[in-house]
Amino acid sequence: MIDINNISKWYGPFQVLTDCTAHVARGDVMVICGPSGSGKSTLIKTVNGLEPFQQGEILVDGTSVGAPGTNLPQLRSRIGMVFQNFELFPHLSVRDNLTLAQIRVLGRTREEANERGLKYLDRVGLLAQQDKFPAQLSGGQQQRVAIARALAMDPIAMLFDEPTSALDPEMINEVLDVMVGLAGEGMTMLVVTHEMGFARKVANRVLFMDGGRIVEDSPKDAFFAAPRSERAREFLARII
Numbered sequence: 001m002i003d004i005n006n007i008s009k010w011y012g013p014f015q016v017l018t019d020c021t022a023h024v025a026r027g028d029v030m031v032i033c034g035p036s037g038s039g040k041s042t043l044i045k046t047v048n049g050l051e052p053f054q055q056g057e058i059l060v061d062g063t064s065v066g067a068p069g070t071n072l073p074q075l076r077s078r079i080g081m082v083f084q085n086f087e088l089f090p091h092l093s094v095r096d097n098l099t100l101a102q103i104r105v106l107g108r109t110r111e112e113a114n115e116r117g118l119k120y121l122d123r124v125g126l127l128a129q130q131d132k133f134p135a136q137l138s139g140g141q142q143q144r145v146a147i148a149r150a151l152a153m154d155p156i157a158m159l160f161d162e163p164t165s166a167l168d169p170e171m172i173n174e175v176l177d178v179m180v181g182l183a184g185e186g187m188t189m190l191v192v193t194h195e196m197g198f199a200r201k202v203a204n205r206v207l208f209m210d211g212g213r214i215v216e217d218s219p220k221d222a223f224f225a226a227p228r229s230e231r232a233r234e235f236l237a238r239i240i
């Protein structure tokens, strides 16, 4: 469903991604890990066109992300993205956060958007919070709203960029539980995370990045049993 073919990207003279290739099938849960600055965020942002790239090609469900004729807003509306810092609209209620893009981008009526938004809000256990504003919620609750907001767009895949790293420890599991549930339902997911417990439980593949390259792309069990690269071994030893 997502074909990343030989992507290279530069920021000015600095090469941030070098010849990255990865293939994600429908229903795959791919965990991406690696040291800070290794290019993880940049790589997943190329998938929904948030970051342009100079070489290579990315196909999402057959649509080329970098091609001049591609309707990026439409493509993005089909790929949910969840960030470290939630990125909710602070001036909108939870309910309006859930409905805005459905109405503006998908052209749904307010009634349809409400129905769909509240269905997913219920699913993340926050139906009672619909009239609150983001600042009135805990970090874990805000992140669950962000996930519900993405799901309400009926995405074909979900991208997560360190969704729990801004959370207090006691809130991490409430967010991971939602993600585990999604994986169990067959959602295609690319997840940048250092939560190796999550990776062990639900990933089918682990991709390890270092210095802008994909150093290792292994089935989960193989990765945890014996990472092929020395750099991945050192990384695991430090974080587990």
Ligand code: ADP
Residues within 6 Å of the ligand: 011, 014, 016, 034, 035, 036, 037, 038, 039, 040, 041, 042, 043
């Ligand atoms: P990671 O998510 O693995 O921590 P990033 O993808 O955020 O890594 O960043 C990879 C590298 O690209 C880092 O060295 C970072 O400093 C650099 N970088 C990220 N964004 C920019 C930018 N807008 N301009 C220049 N360099 C950037």
Ligand code: MG
Residues within 6 Å of the ligand: 040, 041, 042, 161, 162
């Ligand atoms: Mg990052």
